[in-house]
Amino acid sequence: MSNMFKMPGMQKYPVVGLILVAVTLAALPFLVAMTGGQAWVRILNFAILYIFLALGLNIVVGMAGLLDLGYIAFYAVGAYVWALLASPHFGLHLPFWVILPIGAALACCFGVLLGSPTLKLRGDYLAIVTLGFGEIIRIFLNNLNAPFNLTNGAQGITRIDPLTIGDFSFSAQSSLFGIDFSGPMKYYYVLLLLAIFVIIVNVRLHDSRIGRAWQAIREDEVAAKAAGINTRNVKLLAFAMGASFGGIAGGMFSAMQGFVSPESFSLLESIMVLAMVVLGGMGHIPGVILGAVLLTALPEALRYGVEPLQHMAFGRQLIDPEALRMLVFGLALVLVMRFRPAGLWPSPERRRELAEKEA
Amino acid sequence: MSEVLLEAKAVAKHFGGVKALQDVSLTIRRGEVYGLIGPNGAGKTTFFNCLTGLYKNEFGEFLFDGHRLEADAPHKVATLGIARTFQNIRLFGNMTTIENVMVGRHVRTHAGVFGAIFRDRKTVAEEQGIRRRALELLHYVGIADRADDLAKNLSYGDQRRLEIARALATEPKLLCLDEPAAGMNGTETEGLRELIVGIRKDGVTILLIEHDVKLVMGLCDRVAVLDYGEMIAEDVPTVVQKNPRVIEAYLGGSVA
Incomplete structure (x- = not known):
């Protein structure tokens, strides 16, 4: 398994390398806060949240080869579970260790619910059904304010409790050992732990009996069946696993934002997460992580960078920054897919194979 | 019998x-x-x-x-x-040769998701057994030297042999x-x-x-x-x- 993260120099000094990575990750929010302010710490947090989501989706799309365009629905389920169980909406304020498992379990159930009717579908057909599923969940959330006000409709749910462990709240400023930690900084460390967990899970699943069964189904379902794999159960397992990760990420999203509404869970979000998986290097875990970071950071960097750039170049604003942002973003995606079809950081096998084809 | x-x-x-x-x-x-x-x-x-x-x-x-x-x-x-091979070879092309055979061990092994994540002693032992048996089978059909190549890069004859090895892995x-x-x-x-x-x-x-x-x-x-x-x-x-x-x-x- 360890060869997945092999980098030059890492084999020679594994401990030194690990400490360096750990220190960098620990210091990162401070460096970011110094250079870009708290807003960028928040963006950093979202990048990690998207790593989490992308790796969840990687199980379904990258490993098992089941194209899922409605993945964000599970994120929505997790987010709303947190929002409903820890906000004044129902007057419930349950602790995180109750909510997160419920969110993961419910998302998991939705995963199986989506998976079971689609077992015989593949490729384009599966994509369409999952796309519909994602939209159904969003529309439900939008309309479940009558006859009984479950989700508060399009207005969403506000004043959601932040993550608290005992009396320690993750949203407020606090100081530890004489260092001031802002709310987003504290969330950063929680998310980092979760991300490390999901990375380990992904790597270990990839090289396990179940992971191989998923890959076998991706490669050739008929041969997988003949080799004795119960494709129905194994596929449902992939949907369930991917969905529960989505559920956990959703819970964290709710806690961080303090507000959820259906519009956060649009089709575009599903596509963004899918783009992270594909652009990074489908099925290759470091690539997926890179894809998630880049696709979160790039639009934000453009948001902050496009306007001053226009002023510098033309002396005034020519194009609406929001429109230009998406234009540049789209162009970047097209260029990456044109020149690196296997993703920015594909697995060594894939890279070798592409190199052979060109030679 | x-x-x-x-x-x-x-x-x-x-x-x-x-x-x-x-x-x-x-x-x-x-x-x-x-x-x-x-x-x-x-x-x-x-x-x-x-x-x-x-x-x-x-x-x-x-x-x-x-x-x-x-x-x-x-x-x-x-x-x-009952194990089979296919007329028009059906391998798991983007998996390595040995992984193809390891998939064949699926029916005779039991590790689930929790075993995979927590890597308890039983799962680790089972995984080692799977790999060992797969390598034995590759030796048996005579393509052990290609163990870490992608299945789709094998020659036609070797692909046929790999299919047989995968089938044999199911005992x-x-x-x-x-x-x-x-x-x-x-x-x-x-x-x-x-x-x-x-x-x-x-x-x-x-x-x-x-x-x-x-x-x-x-x-x-x-x-x-x-x-x-x-x-x-x-x-x-x-x-x-x-x-x-x-x-x-x-x-x-x-x-x-």
Whole structure:
């Protein structure tokens, strides 16, 4: 398994390398806060949240080869579970260790619910059904304010409790050992732990009996069946696993934002997460992580960078920054897919194979 | 333990109006190499697909080693001990050679998601066992030096061997080979023949679909002939070879 993260120099000094990575990750929010302010710490947090989501989706799309365009629905389920169980909406304020498992379990159930009717579908057909599923969940959330006000409709749910462990709240400023930690900084460390967990899970699943069964189904379902794999159960397992990760990420999203509404869970979000998986290097875990970071950071960097750039170049604003942002973003995606079809950081096998084809 | 390993009873399979298999009954004894031959489109592969549960046969049933085989449940068939290869090789192309064989161990192992994540001692031991056995099988079929290459980069003959290794990994009692020599040259076919003889010596019963008459006649203890979905002969190769209906099926009916 360890060869997945092999980098030059890492084999020679594994401990030194690990400490360096750990220190960098620990210091990162401070460096970011110094250079870009708290807003960028928040963006950093979202990048990690998207790593989490992308790796969840990687199980379904990258490993098992089941194209899922409605993945964000599970994120929505997790987010709303947190929002409903820890906000004044129902007057419930349950602790995180109750909510997160419920969110993961419910998302998991939705995963199986989506998976079971689609077992015989593949490729384009599966994509369409999952796309519909994602939209159904969003529309439900939008309309479940009558006859009984479950989700508060399009207005969403506000004043959601932040993550608290005992009396320690993750949203407020606090100081530890004489260092001031802002709310987003504290969330950063929680998310980092979760991300490390999901990375380990992904790597270990990839090289396990179940992971191989998923890959076998991706490669050739008929041969997988003949080799004795119960494709129905194994596929449902992939949907369930991917969905529960989505559920956990959703819970964290709710806690961080303090507000959820259906519009956060649009089709575009599903596509963004899918783009992270594909652009990074489908099925290759470091690539997926890179894809998630880049696709979160790039639009934000453009948001902050496009306007001053226009002023510098033309002396005034020519194009609406929001429109230009998406234009540049789209162009970047097209260029990456044109020149690196296997993703920015594909697995060594894939890279070798592409190199052979060109030679 | 009865002498009969597999009994097909009046198996029939229709595709719309086409009767791909009609009333096919045959018995395969333990330890023999049983050949299934016939012209293109005679229904040999359809028979394989029904047997291994990929197709659902409309009529008839298969009795295997004291169990009635469930149609439409390939993984259960594999668990009972029937493994197969495919006429047009079906490997897991983007997985390495050894991983392909390791997939074959799926039915004989048990680790689940929690084992995979937490890597308890039992799972680790099982995983090591899987890898060890897979490597043994690669040595057995003679492609161990390609263990870490992607399956799709293997040569044609090696891909055929890999498919056999993957099938053997499921510990089959009956190994079904669907035209294993198709597209092979003389040397490769000879190597394949030796491999099949070896597998049989290890106690695995073999059901063989093959067009290479020399290979079939040299290897098989008994041969069944299919023509237009019907079984027209079943006997030892030397007798089948002289059967007028078989000759007619292969060379075409008399013009007169």
